[in-house]
Amino acid sequence: MRILLLGEYSNLHATLAEGLRELGNEVVVASNGDFWKDFPRDIDIARKPGKIGGVKLMAKLLSVMPKMKNFDVVQLINPMFLELKAQRIIPFYKRIRKENGKLFMGAFGMDYYWAKINSCQMPLRYSDFNIGNKIRNNYDAVKERKDWIGTPKEQLNRIIAKDCDGIVACLYEYYATYKNVFPEKTSFIPLPINLGKNSPSSITSHNEKIRIFIGISRGRNEYKGTDIMLKAALDVAARHPEEIEIMKAEGVSFNEYQKIMDGSDVILDQLYSYTPSMNSLLAMSKGIICIGGGEPENYDIIGERELRPIINVLPCYKSVVEQLEWLIEHKKDIPTMKQDSIEYVRRHHDHVKVARRYIEFWNAKSSL
Numbered sequence: 001m002r003i004l005l006l007g008e009y010s011n012l013h014a015t016l017a018e019g020l021r022e023l024g025n026e027v028v029v030a031s032n033g034d035f036w037k038d039f040p041r042d043i044d045i046a047r048k049p050g051k052i053g054g055v056k057l058m059a060k061l062l063s064v065m066p067k068m069k070n071f072d073v074v075q076l077i078n079p080m081f082l083e084l085k086a087q088r089i090i091p092f093y094k095r096i097r098k099e100n101g102k103l104f105m106g107a108f109g110m111d112y113y114w115a116k117i118n119s120c121q122m123p124l125r126y127s128d129f130n131i132g133n134k135i136r137n138n139y140d141a142v143k144e145r146k147d148w149i150g151t152p153k154e155q156l157n158r159i160i161a162k163d164c165d166g167i168v169a170c171l172y173e174y175y176a177t178y179k180n181v182f183p184e185k186t187s188f189i190p191l192p193i194n195l196g197k198n199s200p201s202s203i204t205s206h207n208e209k210i211r212i213f214i215g216i217s218r219g220r221n222e223y224k225g226t227d228i229m230l231k232a233a234l235d236v237a238a239r240h241p242e243e244i245e246i247m248k249a250e251g252v253s254f255n256e257y258q259k260i261m262d263g264s265d266v267i268l269d270q271l272y273s274y275t276p277s278m279n280s281l282l283a284m285s286k287g288i289i290c291i292g293g294g295e296p297e298n299y300d301i302i303g304e305r306e307l308r309p310i311i312n313v314l315p316c317y318k319s320v321v322e323q324l325e326w327l328i329e330h331k332k333d334i335p336t337m338k339q340d341s342i343e344y345v346r347r348h349h350d351h352v353k354v355a356r357r358y359i360e361f362w363n364a365k366s367s368l
Contacts, residue, residue: 001025001359004068004100007077008034008041009108010278011254012170015192019355030068032083037254043067047083057083061092069099073362075168076105079112079157086152093160102165102362107174107186112157115148117177124173126315128223128272140223161185166365168358171275172297187361188301192351193281200287200342209245210327210334212237213264213288215257215279216250225271225315229291232320233268236328243328264288265334266327272315274298281349284309284341289334291323302348309340 003020005013008031017027030043043064047057061082068074074096082089097103107114110128118129125132129141148154161167167186169175175188212233216226230248237244249260261267267283270276273293280290294310311327313319327334 001073002071003027004071004074005029005031005077006068006074006096007031007081007106008039009077009106010034010037011039011282012106012108012191012278013075013077014039014041015194015278015351016355016358018194019192019351019353020358022352023355023359025359028067028071030064031077036251037257039254045082054084058088065092065095068096072101074100074103075358076103076160076164078106078109079160080153086156089156090159093156097163102365103163104166104168104362104365105160105164107167107169107178109174110144110148112148112154113161113181114174114177115145116154117181119145119149123176123180124274126272127173131315138222144223166361168361171273171277172295172301173274175301176297185365189357189361190302190349190354191278191281192354193278193285193345193349194351195285195342195346198282198285200285200338209243210266210331211245211247211264212266212268212324213247213249213261213283214268215261216248224269226268228315228317229268229271229320232317233324236321236324240328243331244324258282261288262286265338266291268292268320271313271320276310280310281345285345285349287338287342289327289337289341291320291327304344304348307340307344307347309337309344311337 003025005017008014013029013031017029020027028043029041030045031041032046033039033041045061047053082092115129118124118127119135122130122133129136161182167178167182169178169186169188170191178186214226214230214233217224233246237246247260247264249257261283266289267280269280269290269292274295275293275298276290280292284290289311291311291313294312311323313323
């Protein structure tokens with residue numbers, strides 16, 4: 001099968017490509033590398049800054065479009081799969097749709113349905129846009145609503161969601177959002193992690209300081225809850241300086257990010273999520289404990305009945321503090337939690353297992 005993966009978020013498509021290739025498929029990844037993270041790709045479609053950058057990207061896209069045809073399957077990372085205005089993406093979408101076989105859209109992050117449904121219907125107890133039945137009005141939530149609702153981005157998202165052959169949700173939250181709108185099209189498939197690339201951290205008895213890692217994304221601290229998690233960690237570390245060490249990575253490439261992460265014991269990630277992200281799962285595959293999203297729905301959707309390696313937190317400062325304090329008190333359990341984290345990723349997120357599920361889903365859908 002010839003497969004084009006178009007766009008990138010957090011190494012998802014690059015890792016999926018590795019699994020698909022191991023199963024004998026021909027795969028091309030075309031992306032911008034997810035900006036400064038610089039993930040690997042076969043066709044680089046990154047944009048330079050400013051209006052001139054947009055013109056140059058348009059020219060580059062026109063030159064590489066012949067390399068994006070005659071694929072059996074095309075998957076888009078998001079409706080905004082190119083660094084162009086939404087209205088300028090539509091012609092490229094139509095051409096890609098016309099010149100290839102089946103086309104699928106990822107429900108992998110921010111889009112119109114995520115912003116609209118969680119601001120109005122609120123099917124989740126909490127999300128980027130609500131806490132209970134209250135709308136979040138922090139800067140990021142307001143900005144994303146204005147960006148996606150009642151705009152050309154909404155129009156683009158609606159066009160692709162209606163037209164595509166299927167929609168893949170990588171987290172429980174995205175599945176819960178899309179399934180009621182497109183029940184016949186939407187499927188949940190876990191995130192892919194290549195365990196063979198990762199060396200586990202030490203999982204022997206733990207007597208030294210607990211090393212806590214936190215990645216800080218440029219301009220997305222409120223959106224991800226990093227601001228709250230970091231404050232909680234710093235406050236707990238100030239009370240227990242002999243017990244905790246904080247390790248931060250901010251605005252660095254993926255390779256540098258991993259170097260800083262390696263050797264840590266815990267990752268703080270995604271305060272408003274029900275489920276672990278690519279970053280969390282990468283850390284867990286190394287034997288690093290995740291403090292973040294581990295709600296019951298996460299375990300239910302993957303059918304996990306035994307392992308509970310994620311230290312779940314509610315979306316507030318108090319919950320993060322309580323769980324960090326709990327971990328200090330249960331330091332002796334850290335080796336077991338690390339081993340369970342590796343096993344969890346092996347069971348549910350192995351990139352080859354995940355690739356097989358994608359192939360099954362793609363093959364089950366007929367072109368419209």
